[in-house]
Amino acid sequence: xxxxxxxxxxxxxxxxxxxxxxxxxxxxxxxxxxxxxxxxxxxxxxxxxxxxxxxxxxxxxxxxxxxxxxxxxxxxxxxxxxxxxxxxxxxxxxxxxxxxxxxxxxxxxxxxxxxxxxxxxxxxxxxxxxxxxxxxxxxxxxxxxxxx
Numbered sequence: 001x002x003x004x005x006x007x008x009x010x011x012x013x014x015x016x017x018x019x020x021x022x023x024x025x026x027x028x029x030x031x032x033x034x035x036x037x038x039x040x041x042x043x044x045x046x047x048x049x050x051x052x053x054x055x056x057x058x059x060x061x062x063x064x065x066x067x068x069x070x071x072x073x074x075x076x077x078x079x080x081x082x083x084x085x086x087x088x089x090x091x092x093x094x095x096x097x098x099x100x101x102x103x104x105x106x107x108x109x110x111x112x113x114x115x116x117x118x119x120x121x122x123x124x125x126x127x128x129x130x131x132x133x134x135x136x137x138x139x140x141x142x143x144x145x146x147x148x
Contacts, residue, residue, distance in 0.1 A: 005076050012068035019065045020134050022058030023097070026051060026104050027127035033111050034120040051108050062101060069094070090140050097133050 029051040036044045072078040079087030107126075110116045 005072075008068050008071050008076065012065060012072060015061055015065035015068060016137075019058055019061040020097075020130065022054055022061060023101065023104070023130040024127075024134075026054050026058065026108075027123055027130065029054065030104075030107055030111070031120050031123040031127060034116065034118065034123050048108075048112060051111070055105060055108055058101065062098070066094075066098075086140050086143070090137060093133060093137050093140070097130075097137075100129060100133065 029047055033044065033047045033051065036047065073080075073087070079090075107116070
């Protein structure tokens with residue numbers, strides 16, 4: 001293994017974990033926003049500001065995570081060759097996570113325009129989706145030799 005490969009892999013893992021940290025907390029802010037009383041404008045604006053900043057920061061973390069993943073795949077050949085079904089499964093999950101990220105953007109816009117109609121209970125369940133996606137991706141990486 002080359003030194004560059006190890007650096008790229010480490011950076012990929014760092015940015016993926018950081019991106020997911022944002023995806024773990026952003027839906028929690030949605031839970032809080034859904035629970036804000038209609039007469040509490042200051043609290044609503046504070047939570048919206050936090051959600052906007054977290055969404056932007058998470059988006060910035062998503063880009064290098066995806067780029068370093070592509071470098072691992074296309075430049076270093078990770079997952080190439082026969083019997084690499086784990087990579088295909090992981091790519092499907094990555095597309096799902098990117099989709100989840102963009103659904104969070106739509107939900108944030110709904111809160112900004114006062115168009116949210118979902119309860120805080122719905123957002124509590126939605127909050128767990130990112131945890132399940134992350135756990136599945138980690139399992140694929142750990143179980144990679146058994147799946148290949």
